[in-house]
């Protein structure tokens with residue numbers, strides 16, 4: 001990648017090893033369940049998370065939607081954070097397409113939902129109410145700055161959910177960042193979850209792809225839901241080959257992205273007037289406010305002219321990934337210093 005693209009870890013391109021594996025991949029018709037590379041990826045993911053089975057998807061959004069629609073029927077209710085990606089950024093898909101009702105709860109700064117609040121939101125069996133079926137958690141918690149949530153907290157939610165005969169789905173789009181940050185195995189982090197969504201195309205560099213992991217019975221049902229959503233793929237082994245490398249080789253290095261996020265945060269904090277939100281920097285995301293009076297659009301445009309790509313307005317979110325080396329962080333910081341000095345003079 002030529003530019004220093006800090007908008008998201010979704011911007012990562014496939015590595016050369018991935019491109020070679022894709023070219024050489026053995027393939028078959030995956031709707032007939034005959035693609036050997038898809039099988040290899042699904043088996044690997046299921047084993048990695050200590051679950052029985054997995055299913056390959058083109059996107060994390062479709063994987064999450066399939067999970068909710070498999071757990072819930074029309075009129076059923078799902079409890080989740082008001083900042084959950086599933087609620088905020090997936091077009092309310094389970095409501096739009098499956099008649100599922102979202103019940104949101106306020107999320108704490110550390111990414112958790114209060115256990116008492118979850119319990120209080122669970123509906124009693126009464127003809128007036130929807131039926132609560134599912135609780136969704138996210139790890140890392142995107143809406144809380146990429147904060148990882150612990151295995152113990154997830155266990156506690158799992159226990160609560162089981163006590164009430166519900167299910168627990170975990171949106172693990174960045175689960176391996178959480179595992180790296182907490183120094184815990186991914187399997188341990190998801191032990192209490194009935195289903196887990198894993199994304200291969202964020203910090204792990206696969207060009208696309210996600211997985212849904214759970215029991216054999218759940219995955220059999222999910223396969224039907226994926227098909228009706230238009231997610232039955234054919235020779236998908238070509239992309240699964242990159243996904244396998246993502247899981248086998250790329251997740252172990254995510255701690256490097258956490259290190260570059262720290263470097264970025266420390267450098268930003270040294271720039272006069274810039275305010276970094278240090279409480280959030282646990283994984284690969286950095287949030288910062290521009291000095292008062294500096295125009296966000298001008299800042300973004302001036303940086304773009306220097307090959308540094310940001311998105312949005314102050315407070316900005318920067319995300320580190322495979323293509324953001326310490327050297328590139330240093331370049332981005334010097335570009336930001338220079339741009340801010342210019343914009344201050346102009347203001």
Ligand SMILES: Cc1ncc(COP(=O)(O)O)c(C=O)c1O
Pocket residue numbers: 010059060061062064085086138142171173174199201
């Ligand atoms: C936590 C989380 N879940 C799900 C998704 C959906 O991923 P995609 O847009 O690749 O389908 C994202 C995307 O950034 C995400 O951050």
